[in-house]
């Protein structure tokens with residue numbers, strides 16, 4: 352795409368259509384999950400109102416569709432990556448980032464609706480909110496093509512962002528995810544590890560550092576993504592900003608729900624996380640894409656960060672890219688295994 356020094360109208364129509372498709376996908380998301388939940392319930396229905404094969408086909412189909420939105424977000428963010436970037440392309444690229452983060456944004460929206468006792472109206476609120484966002488996006492974006500202004504971030508920020516991330520992996524995340532993976536070995540193993548880890552991360556010394564660290568990651572990550580989305584990014588660079596935005600939404604939702612549940616005296620253990628006794632398939636199905644992508648995005652984001660460090664140290668791009676893609680594949684595998692454990696698989 353070239354930026355016209357003379358203004359032209361047609362690219363705006365294209366990006367407007369693309370953004371309309373993105374918003375339609377986001378609006379459809381709650382309904383998709385409702386169908387998924389119906390199919391999930393039918394799989395456990397002893398009376399077999401639905402034939403088992405239909406129920407399981409429904410589960411697979413609706414889950415694939417729920418993941419289709421983030422996948423579409425990736426391709427749309429890539430489609431708007433050429434430079435120089437127009438305001439319309441930036442508009443499309445940022446809307447694509449929102450589509451990618453939909454599974455966690457939807458969990459966050461449900462959590463906040465619950466906090467203000469509006470759970471029954473959450474779908475209406477979701478639709479109203481996104482129609483307002485769409486109106487704002489269309490209103491704020493000029494109807495004629497103009498070059499987008501580039502946004503900057505302090506030069507020290509990426510280094511501090513990466514260092515805090517590494518510290519959080521060491522002091523919390525490695526243990527947290529290992530603990531979730533251990534559910535494959537049985538809930539007693541998972542519980543024993545969780546109680547041991549809690550002595551560390553719930554201590555009066557570590558807990559405030561952890562929370563401050565994660566809040567810093569959200570704030571600094573949003574600033575970095577704002578800057579990076581206005582410049583050229585290749586496939587892994589796009590994945591880095593997409594997974595970063597996803598993690599910001601994920602953490603915002605995850606921390607709010609964990610701490611608000613704890614403040615109400617609920618034990619935020621495995622049973623809480625897996626929506627027991629109903630289970631995730633028949634209960635709070637929205638947690639399936641939310642958690643699966645949470646783990647996959649975390650590992651992928653770390654892999655993309657490592658790639659940037661490797662490139663800075665003169666490692667060949669091909670090698671650095673291969674390492675990042677391998678880490679992302681490992682993240683997808685880890686996420687699938689943890690989700691299998693959450694859905695009841697035991698080894």
Ligand code: HEM
Nearest residue numbers: 531549552558561565609619620621624642645646649689
């Ligand atoms: C399948 C994925 C995940 C599940 C099931 C899960 C579940 C949980 C549960 C049950 C708690 C409460 C722990 C307790 O009460 O001791 C918790 C806390 C937390 N989780 Fe996760 N989590 C997941 C992934 C993640 C990821 C990817 C991150 C970070 C990117 C994360 C960050 C946190 C943080 C910061 C806390 C608060 C810890 C504290 O009490 O200080 N979690 N999570």
